Amino acid sequence: MKLTRRKALLASLFAAGVLAGPAAAAETIRVGLPTKTYWPTTIAETAVRQKLFEKEGIQAELTIYRSGAETFEGMAAGAADIILDPPSLVSAGRKKGVMSRIVANAAMGNFGWQLMVPTKSTLDVKGLNGKKVAITAAGSGSDLLALWTLQDKKIDFTRVPVGGGGLVPNLLAGNVEAAVVYSPLSFQISKSGEAKSILDYATAVPPNLTAGWIVLDKLAETKPQLVQKAVNALYGAVAFMRANRDVTVKLIAELYEMPAEIAALEYDNTIMKLETSGDMGAPDVNAAVQLSLDLAKLGGLKDIVPVEDVISTRFKPVPTKP
Numbered sequence: 220m221k222l223t224r225r226k227a228l229l230a231s232l233f234a235a236g237v238l239a240g241p242a243a244a245a246e247t248i249r250v251g252l253p254t255k256t257y258w259p260t261t262i263a264e265t266a267v268r269q270k271l272f273e274k275e276g277i278q279a280e281l282t283i284y285r286s287g288a289e290t291f292e293g294m295a296a297g298a299a300d301i302i303l304d305p306p307s308l309v310s311a312g313r314k315k316g317v318m319s320r321i322v323a324n325a326a327m328g329n330f331g332w333q334l335m336v337p338t339k340s341t342l343d344v345k346g347l348n349g350k351k352v353a354i355t356a357a358g359s360g361s362d363l364l365a366l367w368t369l370q371d372k373k374i375d376f377t378r379v380p381v382g383g384g385g386l387v388p389n390l391l392a393g394n395v396e397a398a399v400v401y402s403p404l405s406f407q408i409s410k411s412g413e414a415k416s417i418l419d420y421a422t423a424v425p426p427n428l429t430a431g432w433i434v435l436d437k438l439a440e441t442k443p444q445l446v447q448k449a450v451n452a453l454y455g456a457v458a459f460m461r462a463n464r465d466v467t468v469k470l471i472a473e474l475y476e477m478p479a480e481i482a483a484l485e486y487d488n489t490i491m492k493l494e495t496s497g498d499m500g501a502p503d504v505n506a507a508v509q510l511s512l513d514l515a516k517l518g519g520l521k522d523i524v525p526v527e528d529v530i531s532t533r534f535k536p537v538p539t540k541p
Contacts, residue, residue, distance in 0.1 A: 246442075247278045248449040251299030253287040254355060254383025256404050256475045258489050259303040259325070259430075264474060265467070266456035271539040274455075275448035285382035286356030294319065294435060301434050301449050305360050306508050307515035309433060309529045314522035320531040321431035322439065323450045323497035327507055328426050330489045331402020332364060334418035335390065335409070342396060344418050348374040353389050353398035356380045360429065361399040364420050366518025368399075371423075390414060403485035407477050410484070427510040431530075432497070439531060447534055454497050455539030460490055500532035 252260050263281050266272055272279040282299060284290040291308045293299045295317040309319055334352075336342050342350070354361040357380055365378050376397075381389045383401075390398040391413055399420075400408070408414040432453060434446050460467040464486060471482035471490075498504070508526045516523050 245273075245276055245278045246445055247280050248272065248445055249280045249282065249298070249300045250449070251290045251293050251302035252281060252283045253290045253303060253359070254285060254401075255283045257383070257401055258331075258485070258493065260474065261460070261467070261471055261485075261490065262453055262456045262493075265460055265470065266452045266539075268470070269456065269459055269541045271452040271455040271459075271541065272449070274539050274541075275452050277445060277448050277452075279449075279452070285384065286361075286380070287359035288356040288362070291317075291358070291433075294433065300438055301432055301446065303430055304433055305363060305430055305515075306428060306511045306529050307363055307520055307523075308358060310512055310515070310524045311358065311520060311522040313524050313528055318436040319433050320436060320439065321428075321433050321499060321508070321529060322446060322531050322534045323432040323454070323536055324428055324494045324499055324501070324504055324507075325432055325497065326430045326493055327428055328492060329360075329364060329420035329424055329429055330492045331405055331485065332360075332420040333400050333402075333405040333409070333416040334364075334368060334397055334420070335400045335405060335414045335416050336397045337391065337393070338412055338415050340396070340415075342417070344368065344372050345374060347376045347397055349376065350396035351377045351379050351394075353381045353386050353395040354378050355383045355386065355399075361386075361401065363515055363518055363520075364399050364424070366520070367424060367514055368418065370517050370519070387414075402489045403471065403475060403477060403481055406484040406488070407481045410478075410481055424514065425510060426507070427514060428504065428507040429511060431499070439533065443533070450497060450534055450536040451539045454495070454536035455541070457493055457495055458538040459541055460486075461495070497536040498532075499530045500535065504530070 287304045468482045
């Protein structure tokens with residue numbers, strides 16, 4: 220019996236879908252982000268919304284964790300392919316058998332990071348001796364800054380891990396006397412008058428490589444093209460954000476449910492200061508990574524490995540154009 224024209228068309232479309240579907244399916248890169256209200260999320264969301272991953276022929280799956288340490292654990296457990304974290308976690312991870320490297324430099328400073336207390340508090344940094352200070356998690360960027368503060372200011376306080384989403388609530392509820400807060404949350408609670416900064420880490424800590432995009436050595440070896448395409452898309456997002464202020468400010472305000480004026484502060488003081496090339500082979504990178512590891516060691520971290528074991532110069536991002 221002959222198929223009707225409609226049935227024939229449906230059959231041909233079905234056959235084409237069955238036969239071509241799997242072969243044409245794009246690979247997926249799973250992007251692990253250290254917490255929601257943080258600039259790596261803005262980068263990844265921009266890359267998704269501007270279809271930059273798609274233009275590289277891949278798909279992206281974003282997962283937001285509660286801290287940098289939890290993000291690193293997610294990658295180690297095989298739940299994320301590329302993440303953003305500090306060099307210290309790569310170093311400590313290699314000592315524990317988690318073989319990964321930074322493949323692209325994301326930031327060379329602690330932009331927007333503040334040590335904050337409630338507005339009515341009379342405490343200064345020295346006054347935190349013997350007090351409780353909130354961090355996201357042990358081993359995270361906020362923990363490193365807290366450890367640096369202990370050493371640099373020669374004081375002692377208890378670091379209380381509360382997750383990224385718990386920093387501000389615990390600070391304002393009085394469960395801790397201070398908190399290490401990242402932007403744009405730091406800008407938001409300062410502008411609202413709920414909290415004030417007693418230490419600006421962007422100026423207090425010497426410039427160093429504070430964060431980079433990281434992958435497991437195994438992924439870099441078995442799927443180098445996937446890694447290359449992912450960093451291309453992420454740095455394409457950075458380029459897009461720098462060239463499109465209004466769109467980016469609107470996105471930050473939408474993503475993090477904050478006023479446009481706070482989003483604008485985040486854009487000017489954080490987004491515009493991020494690294495644009497990501498090249499780990501650039502002349503100043505080795506020294507910046509070494510300083511980051513030295514600061515971590517100063518803060519009390521013992522699992523420090525040589526710079527060459529922490530970074531990979533194999534991948535040079537070529538920003539994807541929208």
